[in-house]
Amino acid sequence: MKPLFLLRAAALVISPVAANITELPDDLPCGVAFSVRNSTRNLLAALRDPTIDPGALGAADVFGSNAGPGPKPWLRGSNLLVTIPYCYREPYERASLAWRVEEAIKIWENALGGQASKDTGHAVVFKETTDQGRPLYCYDLGASNRFKWNDDIPYETVSVEAVSSPVFIASATIGFLSDPQQPEPWEMFMRVGHFASSVDVAHELGHVLGMAHEHQRLDRDKYVKYNCSNLRDYYRRLHDATAMDPSITPDKLCNDFYTALRYAFTGTQFIRGTSPGAWSRGWPVHSASDAYDYDSIMHYATQGASRIGCAANQLDKCALTKYKNGPGRPWEVMPIPRNTVPSGEDLSWVRNVYPWKE
Numbered sequence: 001m002k003p004l005f006l007l008r009a010a011a012l013v014i015s016p017v018a019a020n021i022t023e024l025p026d027d028l029p030c031g032v033a034f035s036v037r038n039s040t041r042n043l044l045a046a047l048r049d050p051t052i053d054p055g056a057l058g059a060a061d062v063f064g065s066n067a068g069p070g071p072k073p074w075l076r077g078s079n080l081l082v083t084i085p086y087c088y089r090e091p092y093e094r095a096s097l098a099w100r101v102e103e104a105i106k107i108w109e110n111a112l113g114g115q116a117s118k119d120t121g122h123a124v125v126f127k128e129t130t131d132q133g134r135p136l137y138c139y140d141l142g143a144s145n146r147f148k149w150n151d152d153i154p155y156e157t158v159s160v161e162a163v164s165s166p167v168f169i170a171s172a173t174i175g176f177l178s179d180p181q182q183p184e185p186w187e188m189f190m191r192v193g194h195f196a197s198s199v200d201v202a203h204e205l206g207h208v209l210g211m212a213h214e215h216q217r218l219d220r221d222k223y224v225k226y227n228c229s230n231l232r233d234y235y236r237r238l239h240d241a242t243a244m245d246p247s248i249t250p251d252k253l254c255n256d257f258y259t260a261l262r263y264a265f266t267g268t269q270f271i272r273g274t275s276p277g278a279w280s281r282g283w284p285v286h287s288a289s290d291a292y293d294y295d296s297i298m299h300y301a302t303q304g305a306s307r308i309g310c311a312a313n314q315l316d317k318c319a320l321t322k323y324k325n326g327p328g329r330p331w332e333v334m335p336i337p338r339n340t341v342p343s344g345e346d347l348s349w350v351r352n353v354y355p356w357k358e
């Protein structure tokens with residue numbers, strides 16, 4: 001198994017200490033958080049009722065925020081489909097990524113039983129931006145400014161980018177993040193590393209759809225045992241952090257998102273109730289009352305960020321395990337496998353957030 005999350009963390013080393021934390025580091029795994037499941041269903045219940053003005057509900061609220069605009073579900077088009085447009089930034093990125101991105105889309109599609117339709121119950125279409133069948137790239141390839149957005153493409157498009165760092169796997173923003181009144185380019189992205197598999201990309205597509213990490217739910221401690229000091233980079237980060245600032249405690253490094261981020265600690269992706277990117281805005285990952293979903297493609301596996309020594313017979317050396325005897329019965333743990341397809345709950349989530357309509 002690939003040490004997926006360790007690699008992600010290692011990527012952050014490139015700009016670690018004293019990074020300007022008001023800006024997202026390049027390699028941050030996930031953009032912004034939103035509530036998991038319940039509130040989304042409530043929104044959809046409301047949206048299905050034409051007497052309710054969805055605007056009045058406050059999408060940010062629904063997606064876990066009381067603090068202004070937040071991640072939202074993608075919008076339904078006039079054709080009643082929910083099209084999630086994406087562009088590859090440049091031709092070489094398309095050449096290197098298209099196969100894996102298309103495989104990842106198929107992972108979702110196959111799990112859902114096929115493309116958007118009445119039978120499959122969902123309305124999602126991932127669609128590359130094209131012009132008469134030819135790809136349109138996010139960069140304006142003719143511009144002298146290399147980083148100019150291609151004006152033939154709406155800003156509300158996910159930019160798909162290749163990252164060549166050997167230690168980076170993948171990252172993505174969560175949900176629809178543009179303000180339709182004032183959209184800006186590059187607001188939504190999916191970054192894919194050299195060694196990312198199509199399963200890794202499928203996890204990121206989960207974020208693009210709007211999902212947060214299951215193991216960051218507020219109630220996760222009932223279901224999983226998280227031992228921060230078993231993250232592989234823990235001692236190194238603690239050492240760096242206390243060298244810079246002796247007042248930093250292990251507790252702060254493990255549980256304070258700003259501190260973890262500042263010292264490029266993998267722990268950012270395990271903090272309870274906070275998803276990377278949510279830190280600057282106060283959007284918690286909601287606890288839904290729905291059953292905790294160990295099988296979610298958005299759940300991290302035991303292998304990954306754990307330090308060397310973490311093994312099936314050495315689970316005390318692992319960073320993330322699950323309670324064998326069920327919620328809140330913490331006397332024995334077992335490994336959490338790597339999920340390679342969306343779970344039943346993941347699929348219901350998609351059908352609830354993006355139901356088929358005609």
Ligand SMILES: *[C@@H]1O[C@H](CO)[C@@H](O)[C@H](O)[C@H]1NC(C)=O
Pocket residue numbers: 020022023
């Ligand atoms: C950090 O980022 C903010 C917002 O982009 C900027 O105003 C500020 O000058 C930056 N600070 C440093 C130290 O780079």
Ligand SMILES: *[C@@H]1O[C@H](CO)[C@@H](O)[C@H](O)[C@H]1NC(C)=O
Pocket residue numbers: 038039287288289290
């Ligand atoms: C989640 O939804 C269920 C059923 O609709 C409801 O009973 C429950 O109170 C909700 N939980 C939260 C935390 O809103």
Ligand SMILES: *[C@@H]1O[C@H](CO)[C@@H](O)[C@H](O)[C@H]1NC(C)=O
Pocket residue numbers: 227228229230316317
């Ligand atoms: C967490 O892991 C450390 C290091 O392996 C170990 O010393 C500690 O006892 C563990 N904590 C718990 C609560 O299991």
